[in-house]
Amino acid sequence: MTMSRSRRTLTLGLLVCITAVAFEGMAVVTAMPAAAADLGDAELYAWAFSAVMIPQLFAIAATGRIVDRTGPVRPLLIGLFVFAAGVVVAALAPTMIVLLVGRFVQGLGGGAVNLCLLVVTAQGYDPVERARIMTWFSACWMMPAFLGPGVAAWVAEKFSWHWVFWMILPFVALGLVFMASGLRHLPPRGDTEAPENPVPLLAAVEVAVGLALIQAAGQELGWTSLLWVAPGAACLIHGWPRLMPRDFRLAVSGLAAVVMVRLITAGVFFGLQSFLPLMLTSRGVSLLVSGAVITIASVGWMLGSWLQARPWLRLSRDQIIIAGAVCVALGAAVTATSAWLPAVSLPLSLLGFTASGVGMGLQTASTSLALMQLSSEEEIGRNGSSLQVGEAAGNALLVGAAGTVYAALTPVASPTVVFGVQMSALALIALAAIGAARRIGFVENHSRLA
The missing domain is CATH 1.20.1250.20 (MFS general substrate transporter like domains)
Incomplete structure (x- = not known):
């Protein structure tokens, strides 16, 4: 270049x-x-x-x-x-x-x-x-x-x-x-006409406050949590659709599907990352080795990002996103399996979480590139903000949900059940990203044309 x-x-x-x-x-x-x-x-x-x-x-x-x-x-x-x-x-x-x-x-x-x-x-x-x-x-x-x-x-x-x-x-x-x-x-x-559907700032405030309230509710379970969950959910339901790309619906293709893939995969990956070291250290693995698992997964992320830009990769951009979502889901499933099998949790979690890292590298770069291709010039800022807000919201919601499961089950169940249920739920949620990725539609991969 x-x-x-x-x-x-x-x-x-x-x-x-x-x-x-x-x-x-x-x-x-x-x-x-x-x-x-x-x-x-x-x-x-x-x-x-x-x-x-x-x-x-x-x-x-x-x-x-x-x-x-x-x-x-x-x-x-x-x-x-x-x-x-x-x-x-x-x-x-x-x-x-x-x-x-x-x-x-x-x-x-x-x-x-x-x-x-x-x-x-x-x-x-x-x-x-x-x-x-x-x-x-x-x-x-x-x-x-x-x-x-x-x-x-x-x-x-x-x-x-x-x-x-x-x-x-x-x-x-x-x-x-x-x-x-x-x-x-x-x-x-400065001389360009503003887009017809600009980002409503009040909706941004609603989503930010809604996520904060829901996270606060998950920190201490009880009847008082409803005082936080109810207004938090109301803020999200009202504000969220207005921050998404034009004509956003959960089941449609194109930009909406791109945002949903990013939201789900990011939430699943960082939900696993938040609790994987805790699971491993609770089973006698040193903090240094637990951290090494996260580091190796980061190498997997870099590998996936490198792969998506190779000119010899003969896949369209939407197919690369599908491959990334599949890797995240398969990796999450293997990581969840490691939670149920303490005797082999270290090698399985290393394999699974690294596979998820490769998937994140493939889809994170590719969803950004797909958004650029599917957006008109005058709406790249608006749609880019939708993508990044979706990613941040996915992190907050699914990491918060994983924390809520941990807080709810820890007093009444064994650690194996706690981490097994938590990570299995994240693996199931990851399947939705594959469905969303399949609905994006054709997006050209310009790297293979280089």
């Missing part, structure tokens, strides 16, 4: 920005226990993560609306500055409340950045180049999974948890420097 100098620096800047956002997510998880011990208010610990998710969902939807009017450059720059401001607030935080404010601001900026990077890729590269760019994006997401936790733990112990946040700022600055010349060559869209 031959590029001009401005395109090379744009590409490098995009990769650095993705690394910054990914490192923030991976490293801060490791540093948060030290921050909580230092700042106190341990009861607010869980909100350090929810404080990012809620504004991120809103920012993705709102940015999609803005991008379709103005183009991605201005929202991307604003998003990076907002993200950096949140990092500074968190790094300087003297109390847990201030840290939560910083995390909230980070969520706003990070959501805007993620959406804009997708649109910049759609506008700045031709269809053949996009598949390769997506492979590099996956590598930038996976690299912090290898290095982020260890580096963050070392920095927090040697210096302070504050420095884990400060470390993120150089990545943001480098990304801005590298992207500067390339972004100038992207055409502004």
Whole structure:
């Protein structure tokens, strides 16, 4: 792939920005226990993560609306500055409340950045180049999974948890420097008519609040949970359809099916990932080995992302998505089997979760590419926000559901039954992604035309 100098620096800047956002997510998880011990208010610990998710969902939807009017450059720059401001607030935080404010601001900026990077890729590269760019994006997401936790733990112990946040700022600055010349060559869209069906911002607020309420209900089961579930479900039912692509229905093809595949597979994969280390350590596997299972699955993700961009892969883009959904479902089934068979849980879970990782690599890049091909230019921001909101919602709903099953069964059942029921349910849900993938319809694979 031959590029001009401005395109090379744009590409490098995009990769650095993705690394910054990914490192923030991976490293801060490791540093948060030290921050909580230092700042106190341990009861607010869980909100350090929810404080990012809620504004991120809103920012993705709102940015999609803005991008379709103005183009991605201005929202991307604003998003990076907002993200950096949140990092500074968190790094300087003297109390847990201030840290939560910083995390909230980070969520706003990070959501805007993620959406804009997708649109910049759609506008700045031709269809053949996009598949390769997506492979590099996956590598930038996976690299912090290898290095982020260890580096963050070392920095927090040697210096302070504050420095884990400060470390993120150089990545943001480098990304801005590298992207500067390339972004100038992207055409502004201020003279383009706004799409007829813009993202309703109130719906974004409803979905974010609804997911937060449902997650809160799952943390402590009882009659009082209904006080959270009922309004949370009402918010989701009312707001969700309005955030999806035009004419969205659960059973239709095209963009709606693309969003559903992404939602289900992401939710299943991260639902398994959230509880797989807990299952393995409860069976005597060391934390180091349990973490290695997750790391190897990340390698599988990178492998799948690499495969989807190979010119010798003679599959259409929709067929690659189907293959990815099948791998996720088969891997989830093998992982669920490992939950029922403690004696062989380590090798089976390693095999199954790695297969799911390969599937995620195949379908995550391919659903983004399919969305670009199925969207008109004026609606790429709106539909891109639908895809990313769907992914975030799938994570929140299915990880939350897995947690609810764990909380409900742990007092009354053996660990084998708890993890077996939980992971079997996720494997069954994964089958729905295969059905959705089959309904997408033909999407050309431009990589095989290269």
